[in-house]
Amino acid sequence: MKRNILPLAVPIAALALLSGCAMGGSAPAAVTLDPDAELSGEITVWSWDVAATALDRLGAQFESDHPGTTVNVVDVGYDNAYDKLSVGLQAGSGLPDVVTIETDRAPGYINEFPTGLVDLTPVLGDAEADFDPFKWSAQSDADGALKVAPWDSGTVGLFFRTDYFEEAGVDPASIETWDDLLAAGETIKQATGHTLLSLDVASGGAFQLLLQQQGQGLFDASGDITITSPEAVEALTLLQTMNERGLLKNVKGWDGRVTSAKDGDSAVTPEAVWWIGTLLGDAPELSGRYGVTELPGFDADGARTSNSGGSGLAVPAQAKNPDLAAAFVEYALADTENQVSMMANEGLFPSYLPALADPYFQEPQEYFGGEPVYELFAEQTANIPPITFTTDNAEASDIVANAVVAAVLNGADPATALQDAAEQIATATGREIAE
Incomplete structure (x- = not known):
């Protein structure tokens, strides 16, 4: 989901409720889905903002395609969603038939409540190869059971100011590695006075993006x-080097990043596909001044993308109508037409790979000088390196963010x-430190 609507990669306050929760409440009995079940009755779906809008629209279509069914979509609000989910899983009651869970939060719920979410493999397992492999891996349990179906991906590319590159005489196509980008940044700064990129260093998000790009x-x-x-x-040293060379502008929070982009402080922004929506909504005056290319690699053969954000749909084990719930999840997420409609109407970039072959993603985008920028993200989604999340990611992220500040802003040795x-x-x- 788009970052400006559903903030990601932040300390997860709601998961504090999970500490020690696995022993509380009453564990629900395991639910086994029947892919051939006759569909009838009603379900309730929890989501928020544009995600709720998309599901409400598709719910009406689902009802039309499946007479005798009702899909009730409730916008529970982002601020309330995880508190409600945590309390409901703890209590063993009070949850709906379908819930929205962001990818970075999914492992916490999957591990702390191993029977709290239904295994969706009986319904979606045959389609595993059709989904973003990173999302499928991150939203499955240790035994490979899919507990949260992949919905939208945060495929990362490099947004760049075409006017700054042209003024400095730098060809974006010549940038293959981060070393290439650093050299280009120095040329651009000398020619235009602008820094290379603006980051909220204290969030630690850029470091984790660079780490995932390397498969970790x-x-x-x-x-x-x-x-x-x-x-x-290497990832932390790269950020430190940018700052030491005067190529990095440190900004505060989401608003700082958006303001910096509007003000034209920097030449590039390494960010997910949902940044397109941010530019369109917050900086329409910059239309025609942006392009998009792949992330630089850490070496010539390295991955040229990463991930930032995204979410999925899960069926709680306490769902009153789990078979209908799973059928709706499949309908919404494992269908090209429906996924493309959510991209076109709500800006939700698919994790469902067949949808990315749709002509919609080859259409020219006026804001980006007529370039078909969605095509690049469509091509890169299957290349996002998978990584492991644990129940301790939130706490570890806070500690790592302090290390990033120490090295980048205060000059500490990265190692x-x-x-x-x-x-x-x-x-x-x-936990142990890996050898």
Whole structure:
């Protein structure tokens, strides 16, 4: 979902409710879906903002296609959604038939409440190859059971100011690696006076984006802490180098990033596809001054994308009509026409790969000089490196963010800052530091 509507990659206050919760409440009995069940009755769906709008629209279509069914969509509001979900899973009651869960939060619920969400594999398992592999992996449990169906992806590209590049005589197509971009940034700054990029350093989000680009998260598949790896040190060193060369403008929060883009402070923005919606909505006056290309790689053969944001749909085990709920999830998310309609109407970029082959994603976009920018994100979605999330990601993210500030803004040695952070995470979580 679009970042300006559904904030992601922030400390997860609601997950604090999960600490120690797995022992509370009454664990629901496991639910086994019947893909051939006769569909009837009604379901209630919880979501928020444009996501709720999309599901309400598709719910009316579903009812028309399946007489005798009713889909009630409730906009519970982003601020309330996770409190309600946490309390409902803890209590074993009070949840609807379908809930929206963001990808970075899904593992916490999946691990803390292993029987709290229905295994959707009987309904969607045959379509696994048709979904963004990162989303499928992140939203499945340790046994491979899909607990949260992939919905929208936060595929990352490099947005750039075409006018700054032209003034500096830099060809965007010549930038293949981050070293290439640093060199281009120095040329652009000398020619235009603008920095290379604006970041909220204190959020730590840029570091995690760069880490995932190299196929790593904060933890590995065994749950061990990975932030002392050479890849992590390289990612943090890159950010520190940008700042030392005067190529980075530090801004505060989401509003700071949007304001910086509107003011034209910097030449590039490494961000997810939903940044298109932000530019269209908040900076229409910059139409014709932006282009999009792949992220630079850490080496010539490295991944040229990453992920930032996105969500899925889950069926709580306490759902009153789980088979109808799962059928609606399949209808909304594993259907090209419906996924394309959510992109066109609500700006939700599909995790369903067949939808990305639709002609809609090859259409020229006037804001970007007539370039078919969605095509780039469509091509890169299947290339997003999968990473592991754990129940401790929120706490680890806060600690890592402090390390990023120490290195980038205060000049600490990146390897030392990350080692200190890893030891803090180990003390706080009881996890081991990966060898």
